[in-house]
Amino acid sequence: MGSSCVPVVALQTTLHQRLSQASCMLDLRWMSGHVVSCGIIRKIKSGVFQIPDYLNQSVVRLLLYMLMVDPMKRATIEDIKKHEWFQKDLPAYLFPPPYDHDNSVIDQETIAEVCEKFQVESSEVQSAILSEDQHNQLKIAYNLIVDNKRLHATAMYSTMKDSEHIIFTKHQYIFTTHQHIFTMQHLNSLLVNTSSLLNIST
Structure with a gap:
């Protein structure tokens, strides 16, 4: 598993744990400058993990895509951002497009x-x-x-991207009588701030 896969590994690990309400594991291992749970590493390599029955099928498909054993087939950050579950009710301000000036068009x-x-x-x-x-x-x-x-x-x-951790605090979880729903805003913040949430730079 290359170092480029680590942010996705960290993200899918957090998403799976949050959705399944699983507790974080304390047995850690250094990998390419990141701290990743050894238990999670074993699960990823073996493809053995549990997905709660109450989860929406759309997010289940995303989890399965993110938890693919073969890292070459596993979802990338771009794949996650384009997924239907991620896109649903996604506020446009969280991913504003960069300014793209067409030189052929006069301003x-x-x-x-x-x-x-x-x-x-x-x-x-x-x-x-x-x-x-x-x-x-x-x-x-x-x-x-x-x-x-x-x-x-x-x-x-760039400023909006850096400040998304503030947005994250305003959109934690939606509580229902049956389960915690992992909100789009939370996942968005994880995409931008994965390193600050799970990883420790060397």
């Missing part, structure tokens, strides 16, 4: 900003953008503003 807001700064008409700015003159001050200003927007959007995205 009208940025053009308006350049017009205001340089006191020129929008047609003049558009002509500058489409021109081959890389030293045109209007074109340079336009590109700088667009680049700053991209950097700001990327920084905001």
